Amino acid sequence: MTQPDDRLVLVDGSSYLYRAFHALPALTNANGEPTGALYGVVNMLHKLLAEEPEARFAVVFDAPGKTFRDELFEQYKAHRPPMPDELRAQREPLKAIIAALGVPVLEVPGVEADDVIGTLAARASGPVLISTTDKDMAQLVDEQVTLLNTMSGTRLDPEGVREKFGVPPELIRDYLALVGDTSDNIPGVPKVGPKTAAKWLNAYGSLDALREQADEIRGKVGESLRAHLDELPLSVDLVTIRCDLALEVAPEDLVRQSPDRETLGGLYQRYGMRRFLAELQAGDAAAAADGTGASLPPNAPEVAYEVVLDDHGLAAWMERLRNADAFSIDLETNSLNYMDAEIVGVSLAVEPGQAAYLPVAHCGPGAPDQLDRDRVLDALRPLLEAEQPEKMGQNLKYDMSVLARYGIELRGVAYDSMLESYVLDSTATRHDMDSLASKYLGVEVTSYEQLCGKGVRQVPFAEIDVERAGHYAAEDADIALRLHQLLYPRLQAESGLLRVFSQLEMPLLPVLSRMERHGVRVDCDLLERQSEELAGRMAEVEQRAHEEAGEAFNLGSPKQIQEIFFERMGLPVIQRTPKGQPSTAESVLEELSARGHELPRLILEHRGLSKLKSTYTDKLPQLIHRDTGRVHTSYHQAVAATGRLSSSDPNLQNIPVRTPEGRRIRKAFVASPGHRLITADYSQVELRIMAHLSGDEGLRRAFEQGEDIHRATAAEVFAADEVNDEQRRAAKAINFGLIYGMSAWGLGRQLGIPRDEAQTYIDRYFERYPGVRAFMDRAREQAREQGYVETVFGRRLHVPEIHSRNRQRREYAERTAINAPMQGTAADVIKRAMIDVDALLNERFPESRLVMQVHDELVLEVPEAQATAVGDEVRRLMEGSDRGMVSVPLEVELGVGDDWEQAH
């Protein structure tokens, strides 16, 4: 495929789906899902795509929900029957197929597809073809805009409109207002049909002129016109297609991409579209046979990668960068750790296939003279530190952190292909560039391992031959750019996803970079003392255990424990692991210990101590950075499917807190001298979100009145005025269980009560909070219908297994569908809060810093004198970070201290 020409094809997806649904037989696929309309529209699209292979393209859908026309006129479309389920069920699959075909899909809330099409048509610079079955669109026709009904094959240019309606395009609005539309419930003038309307408009020239001369019209029609004169402006307003929307997408963005053959094949398969599947596979085979490669997309560019070694080349690339709206950047370094990495080279790309590599520190045998690192960085600095041009890349947090250590603050970080992929499908297991290149571009890039080797044979990047390294590095920048060009339009097609990407994930990226780089102070001596103490206690326990067992064994080996317990000592098997082995998990050991066995108790104690020592008190000191004396974690922004962050090296999100033993580790997380740590925790945030999502009045009231939620739940479930501690504990377990989609069995086990008793608690809970059950049913239903669930902010989580025939997998998907909107919305809320807090600190408290995030908690390090002021502001921002989208108040608890334990 060549570059798109300036033709633009806009398809009115909703109108076709509707027409196809009524025109075609009600087919279903093997699963009984309706497919008739789907087939019709896909067939139509195939034809259209074949007819217009070079044009820019978009398929536009009505967004569900009210539009401004409903505001204008409450009767608008009031008589229209609700969309049949069989039709609604075909919408999302259709959108998925179109997206997989590489065609942009647009859906803008609050307006109709017509308005989006009108606006895009008005902004187009070249010829526009609007494919629709809706006659109202005739008002958009002019010398540049043509209408096409692909189903009937009719094309309408201005002359065609005149022939068909008897009036020119510019009078179509007046015409429609006079005639009215029963299906949209637009009144019009009774007794006036197409012929009369056309006759009048031709005689008087316009509706306004006609209204002024209304007295002249004789007969019953004249009376009818005079009786409805006042309603006509409203009718005109209703039928007028808006051509001036503020859209986030422009005609030139609507570039067709190469199809995602894998996804497309899967969809064709699933919906029984054997003909399209066969065509797709035939296309693959043909491409493979003629040597162009099945996976090579038709728009794969010619690549021209350049290694820049001199001032002349640098100047030329600087010029290209300055003239670009956006460019792609990637650093090559000698370490994966952002705190240690030294820059070895810089790659840049401006257009697909055209990239440069600027080596600055290659030192292997035969390495050529290179530009000096500081000179290159100084030359790039003004561009890197400016908002414009925009920057794109893959995992830019890393590049941003490394550049910051060279004194360059990367600004204008607008697109990260890793995050684009994550927002599009957070359930994909990998978002690394090699996987994305293969999945979306059909390109197998050189891997780092292929270039540098691995294990003992690994060669530092700086010692790789500059030409080979240059191709690898330039390719990285190029691929990131091409991924962006492919993925970003897919985000633009879904306003919720675009919002999550551009208002949450991208702005969060620099915040995380700053947090990681600043790090958190850890008291190494304290941890070492704790390690010694733990070692001593472990040795004691170990010795007693060996005596008890009558032989020496490894207390850390579940296999050896299993042998001693269940084979030699004949203890009862309480539970089995998923692999069928007798389990030695904590709950089992507790049960055996409660039955009076000493050895299980000793093993439990040993496990607890060993966990603390190896994971925390031994490990954390090793991770203290030699230069900063602090620990610098990595937050991963594209890992957790629900939208949460994760943390590693070290994982700061699982530092113990529940037991006094474990909590001592938090004492080692300290503030710098003259500073304090502030903790700010969202209180019961997921339950509050559940109250919002379910709209359950009882639950909402409890939060609005600031009640102790577990106590309130206990009062309802146990019908008690006075709640005792045991009841509150049970209610707490119920509340947490609900968030995870728990079963009676699970609750029973948690509380140590029989299954049926747990079931009565759950039944009573749902009786008292009926909205919660309805919410859960809705979540499952939504997952089944659309294949995904959403957070309040519009983040999506796909749950394809909701249709699995395997009950276990299906039920797992159902629990995910229930949990993800709550966990994900909480993640959205705190991400927004982090962005707000970071902005506040940069602006007003530059000496205060965010240092940690633990899902519902932020930790800050603040100069002593500012602690109160910063704490108050942080609370205010956090409590407002839902932007009013959560209809239950959010509450934040603050703590201040010299260490993390004290601050709680």
Place this chain on the structure above:
DNA sequence: TAAGGAACGTAC
């Protein structure tokens, strides 16, 4: 020797 799975345990 390295890689990877299983089992376990920490957090929210």
Place this chain on the structure above:
DNA sequence: GACGTACGTTCCTTAA
């Protein structure tokens, strides 16, 4: 089987 999301450690088997 049975309660969602992560990461890290240890043990231990398998592959090179």
